[in-house]
Amino acid sequence: MKTDIKELFDKLDPGELEMLLDGIDGDCDELTRERIRKNALARIGRGKPERRNGRFSRRALIIAAAVVIALCACGCAYVAEAREYNRAMAFFEEHDITAEGLTRAEIKAVYRDIKTESFTYGRTAEVIAHSLFEKRVRGYEIDPELMSPVEAKRMWDALLESDPDRTSGAEGVHYSITGSETDLLMNITANTVSKLDGEEVLWSARLDAFGLTRLFPLADGAAAAECSAARTDRLKLALIDGGGSILFVQDLKKELGADEICSVLGEPDGGASAFALSRSDAGNSVIFARYSRTGELIKNNEIAWKNAFPSFAVHMGKGYLLYAGMNDVVLLDADGIPTGTMQIETEGMYCSIWDIAVYNGRIWLSGVGNPEGYLNLQTYCAKYGIIKALNERYGEVMTPVSSDELVNAAREWHTGLLFVIDENSKAPEVFCSVPGALGRKLTVTDDGRLLWECESIVTMDYVPYRNAYSFDGKTQIMEYAFSEGGELISVTDTGRMGICTAM
C-alpha cells in the first residue's frame, strides 16, 4: 500500500515539524500580504476587512456628488435642497465621514440626525461606525443595527475625540516632523525635522532622501532615524545639533547589518550611540554603534540577543542599561559589551515598563504590574468574550456587568510601579507602588525634581455592542514629585484624564 508524504507532513506534531522548517519560507506578493493583514486585523476587532474587488473611492463619490449638486443648483426649485446637501457634504468632509453608499437623501438625513444629536435615523450609526473603522479607533467594531441612539452618540463622541485636528497643540519645547516630501510614486524623498516652542518654530532641518521613522530627542539636539522593515536596504541615522544643523547622516545598514534602530543616546563628546536590532534566522543581535560628533564610527559591537525588542537605553555609570522587554534589563560597559542582566520583578506580578529616566545618578523605571494569571485571563477573554471571562472569575454573577464592578476588577489587575536601580543594585527595587493605577511618564524638571505620572483608574465601562474584548476606562493622571534625596514632595492631581483599556 502507499501513503503520501504530503499526508504525513500534515500529521507531524509541532516538535517534528520544528525540526524540518529551518530556513524554509514561502512567498506571497505585497498586495496579498496587505489583504491578509487587514482581514486578520478585522477578525481580531482591529480594523475593517479588505475586499478583493475594487470599489468606488470616496473622492470619486464626493466629486460625483458635487457634480450632482452643480446640476441641481441650475434649477431654482432645487436651491434649498442643494444648500442643505452642500452643508451635509461639507460636514461630512470636515469630520472625514464617508458618504460612500449613501443616497443624496440619506446623506442629508444623516447630517440632520447628527446635527440635532437625536441619532435616531437608521443609517447614522452605520455611517459613524464606518468612519470609526476608517480611523481605526481601537475597540469599536460595531453592529450598527444593534446600536441605540445613546450608543450612537457615544460613538460619535469617540469619532470626534479621534480627530487629531481637535486635539490641542503641543505645549513647550518639542520636536515634530513638519513636512514630508514624496515623489510621484509616493515614496518619501525628504523629511523636515522641526524644533518648536509651542507653535513657534525654533529651527528646521531638512533631511533629503530620508524617510524619517523615529525621532530621539537628545539633551542637545535630536537624532532622527529611518528604520526599515527587516531585510530592506534603508536604515539611516542622522544627528542634528541644538541649532538645527545636521552633523551627520550615517547608513547603518551598510556598515552594521542592522535592521531597526531601537534607541539613540547623546554622548558627552557631542556624538551619539545607537542601539539597533538585527534579525535573522540564525538569531537576533543588538548592534551597538558609537559615533563621534562628525559621524565617525568609534565603537562598534554586536551582541547576541535572546531578549525582546530593546525599547529603551540609558547611560548607567560609564556604560549603558538596555530595557530588553518583558521583565529584563541588560547592562553593557562603555564598549557595548554585556556585563550582566537584571530581572524586573516584584512578588506575584508580571511587570512591563512604560518609561525610563536617569535622575540623581540612578535609573528609574515606570511601569505596570499585573497579577500572575492576568495574561491568561486576557487571552481567555479575547477568545471567549468578556462576560464569560468575568463569569469564570466571579461565578456567574457578572451579567450584566456594572461599571463599579469593572472598576474594582481593573484596579485589582493593575498596580503602578516605580523601580529604581543604581550601579550597586543587583536588581531593580520597587521604590513606590500605587494599587489600581498605571505607572506612566517620568520627567526630570529643570529645578531638579523627578515627576512620575501615575494614572489612577476611575471609570471602566463595558460596551455591549463592542467586539474588541476590552473595556475602556478613564484614568485620573496624578503627578508624584520626588526630591533628589528620594523623598516624596507632593502628590498632585493634574486635572487631566487618560484612557485605559483593560483586558
Added chain:
Amino acid sequence: MRDEKLLHMLSSDPERGMGELISAYSGLVYSVIRARLGRNAFSEADIEDCAAETFAEFYFSLGSFDPKRCSIKTWLCVLAGNNAKDALRKRKRAPETLSIDEEGSIELPGPDFTEDEALKRALCAELTEAISSLNDTDRQIIVRKFYLGQSSAQIAEKLSLTVSNVDTRTHRAIKKLKERLGVI
C-alpha cells in the same frame, strides 16, 4: 529572540504585533494553505481568508501557545494546515494523493497502516528523522516540494539551483528516504 519580541508586541500593541507577525510569516502561511487548497479549486480569496483566519486564530490562542514546545513559525504552520483541512472538509472533497516516485508517495509493507494511527505516528517520527538526516539543501527541497507544494522552478530560484539539479536532488533524496525507512 524574534518570537519573544513578537509575543510581547502582540500582548502590548496587538495591531503592530499582528503587522510584524504577518510581515514575517504571511508568505509561509499562504504557501502552506495554497499547497492544500490551490489544487482543490479554491479561489485566491478563499486562500487569503484562510491565511487571515490562521493569524487571527494564533492571536486568540496566544494563551495556549507554548514557546518552549515550538516556534511561532511552526505553530502558524500547524494552524494553517489545520485550517486548510477544515476548509477542505467543508467542501466535502477528499484530498488528492500523488503517485510514488515522481511525487513522493511511499509504499509500505505489511498491513494497511492508514487504518492504524499508531503506525502512522511511528512513520511520522521516522520520516522526520530521515528528512532531518538529509543535507540542508536536500531537506529544504523535500520540505518545499512536499509540504509547501513549491514547483521545481520555484525551489530552484529560492535555493539558487538549476531546475534539473532540483529534480535530480529530489529523486536522490526520495531514494535515501525510502532506504532509510526500509521501503523498497
